[in-house]
Amino acid sequence: MVQLGELRRRQGRFDEAEFLFAQAEFHPSAIAGRARIHLASGDYASAWTAIRGLLDWLPQNSRVLRADVLYLAVVVARAAGEVEQAQLLADELRLTAALTRTDSLMASASAADALLAPPAAAVPLLNEAVRLFNAAGLRFDEAHTRLFLAEALLATGDKVAAQRHLALATEVLSGLSASDDLAHARRLAKAAGEPAVGGLSAREREVLRLVSQGLSNPEIAVSLVLSEHTVHRHVANILTKLGQTSRTGAASYAIQAGLL
Structure with a gap:
């Protein structure tokens, strides 16, 4: 139920996703999924409340369980203006990644660090995240991260590299019908000077x-x-x-x- 809800969320079918997540109300992934929907709709306060409650419920010594939601927690905390909390959560994710040495967690840690860094410092972190998500075979996460890499590249003035990453991300996201991320890609493509x-x-x-x-x-x-x-x-x-x-x-x- 949660997996189908997450698929519908990625496709931008939020009403269906909400219904499916409600069927697994207390599952950590369902809570995280609802937080992502709040985030996408601009309700940062509700997203932060949901994620903060989830992290309070997950024991500090359950590193792997917490790691599954820490990247999202960093994103939400930053969006909600909780910068100090975002940094603490990013530090926790980095420590867990260093202990486990798995590609997926190291990629998430680099992506989280990039969120809290200026564009010039974010670019190498996001490049590393893209490489590690690719190594882990996580195509959606790789494509999603390429969008943020393109955004950072645009901020540093590198339109050519930004366009390349946008093309690669769009190819994957189109195949997955990830409408929300595709809308993000279109906005970035316009900023990158792609044809109208x-x-x-x-x-x-x-x-x-x-x-x-x-x-x-x-x-x-x-x-x-x-x-x-x-x-x-x-x-x-x-x-x-x-x-x-x-x-x-x-x-x-x-x-x-x-x-x-």
């Missing part, structure tokens, strides 16, 4: 034309003599530029906008 909505390249228009005809990525690859990976990348870029989260939506938008 509808500013498709000639190749992207070719791909979009075949998408609108209902062809799958393998079929498009054969038709245009491209690799499936390249087609997937083009589709991801098309979705970002058109501000859409599905192939059907992109095709419909393109037809209405006269792009085909």
